[in-house]
Amino acid sequence: MPATPLDFSRIRAITLDLDDTLWPVWPTIARAEAQLQAWLAEHAPATVAWSAQPGVLRAIRDEVNRELADRAHDLSALRRESIRRAMERAGDDPALAGPAFEVFYAERQRVDLFDDALPALEYLSSRFPVVALSNGNADVQRVGLGRYFHAAVSAREVGAAKPDARIFHRGAQAAGVAASQVLHVGDDAHLDGVGALNAGMQVAWLNRTGLPWEHAPHAPHLTVAGLAALCERLRQERG
Template sequence: MTVLVTFDLDNTLWDVEPVIVRAEYAMESWFEERFPGFYDQFDFAWQQEEKARLLARSPDLTGNLTAIRLGVYQQALKQFQLPSEECEMVAKAALAHFAEWRQRVDLFPHVAEVLEELYRDYSLAVITNGNADVYHPYIGLGGYFDFALRADQQGVAKPDPELFKMAAEQGKTSTTQIIHIGDHPHDDVYGAANAGAKTIWFNRHGARRWQDGWSQPADAEVYSLLELPAAIRSLLS
């Protein structure tokens, strides 16, 4: 049966924090060019508060980062007293601008090199809770992956085992034949293990210690992406 190696994206193939910071700066400029004074009222802190309010009203949106951001923009534009018939259109345009900046990632060292090696031996796929598009030309990794599952598009987010079951079905294999690689102890390690998959915890540079209160430790741990091929082979031996 086919071995399917699945990857988380944010903080596994790149550092997500600077990506989001740059995207937020770009959004501030985008709104201010069109609606001077917008960010005086609806700055990042306000948007975080509105996100919490939105999730309190609609907890089903948890995990759908794209829908949450769209809802925040729509609410801000309404309070800015933009005509109601324009709010949705402008919010969608703003979201599209954010999405473009969201793809401007700086890959960790050796990402393409390691994926090239793994691609020769295994089927590769993406399972992410984020809204990065691995097939976007700016990221440039789409050629290595057979498919990508994004929580905002599937309606379910890690650690829900359903997302891993979806990956197994699309990869024409079973969850027991999945090896999932990710940085998050709960979403990636617990989520994949709970679905029956093998897990590799990407603990970059060994900076973190596995805490007692976390779930069962991963089947393997790597400090560098260069260690992945050997770690995967050890789980299959």
């Protein structure tokens, strides 16, 4: 049970996570990586051969994450640099990293929404300013959902990723309300839940798989199994 029940009367805006809240992210990433590999096979075959060695791609990612720790909030920059280093070490032209990343990025914007995502977006956006709040690099305009969002805030542009309070406060600012007037909705108990609570927001934890909450003394104001359940609770309270 939540320590403090959700105060529906305080809600003036919604901030909404994207990956694993509106769509499952890993099938999307897998398709994007497959597209990248197909492009590399045609344009940078030495990179494909080199990266087939066990452990080399993981080592590159770990190296980039370590050396660019100050850019951990920018997933696009980290992936682009990983591609560039792989090309360089394989003997391909590292200038191809830019076009290669764009192939990955374009496919990353093709998502398969959860069944309850569009009805929820239609309901929420008709009643509140809805602000996308994401650590990832999905673009709500390119995904095709831009009409539902008042604004979109990314970790890359803020320079800080969830659970840092700064990204939540930027989301509230984008909505034109105080943090205490925001209901944040997201699937990650730590990044979304604890982060938003520490930023002074109310939290609806989207728990599609029935996981236990393991972040006491923090507790979400509301836990729902899906976005449809969230909208139904809001309907009941608003009458």
